[in-house]
Amino acid sequence: MRILPVPVLQDNYSWLVVDEADRTAAVVDCAEVAPVLEAARAEGVRVTAVLSTHHHFDHVGGNEELALATPVRVYGNADDASRIPALTDGVRAGDRVHLGGSVAEVIFIPAHTSGHIAYHFPRERVVFTGDTLFVAGCGRLFEGDPGQMMSSLGRLAALPDDTRVYCGHEYTVRNLEFAATLEPGNRAIADKLAWARSCRAEGRPTVPTTLASERATNPFLRWSSPELRASVRERCPEAGDDDLEIFACTRRLKDSF
Ligand SMILES: [Zn+2]
Secondary structure, eight states, X not given: OEEEEEEETXXXXXXXXXXXXXXXEEEESOSOXXXXXXXXXXXXXXXXXXXXXXXXXXXXXXXXXXXXXXXXXXXXXXXXXXXSTTOOEEEOTTOEEXXXXXEEEEEEOOSSSTTOEEEEETXXXXXXXXXXXXXXXXXXXXXXXXXXXXXXXXXXXXXXXXXXXXXXXXXXXXXXXXXXXXXXXXXXXXHHHHHHHHHHHTTOOXXXXXXXXXXXXXXXXXTTOHHXXXXXXXXXXXXXXXXXHHHXXXXXXXXXX
């Protein structure tokens, strides 16, 4: 399985997941059709499936057009069927999606939207997290609350350390700048920020990341860090010493960063 980034819209990534044995590909989150088909053509593969993580337009905006252009199965949360265009295969937590020789398991991770799902390939140690877990960040809470986001991120964080995480946006530099304000003494954050800036200066993606790297740098997985807790409580004295309150305040601080 090979995974290629397809930059679309302003800062979104679609991901082309290539099965090299049968020369087919799946696209994770199809916002725009032309760049995806162009990437598939360049690889010499046929797109046969779409894996939608959530209903936002910048993730599913190309589903209808792609389904008209070529025969595809469109996977997405069965409970969001009315909001995922061209859906053919509704899935729920624990369901498996077979793509050529690979198998993805569906993980339910609501909060950014109420129906958000991730696609986890355990054998390949890969997970597609849409707008829930970003590099050094998490999605905004449009249809859920901080407790829900905390447990959704917990489900992802339970995957093995070397799992590669592919998310839906290039937000890394800004996210790490925010993380550095809460943990100025965290060397892993400073190093990753310098690396991310150089990637972007050269036009390279900063995605994927790994869960090990996220545990070391992502403020939304680091609510137990004493330095982060002290920084958050300084800015939100009402947070007290409660894990969920620390997490919720971290999210609020990021909203206005
Ligand atoms: Zn979204």
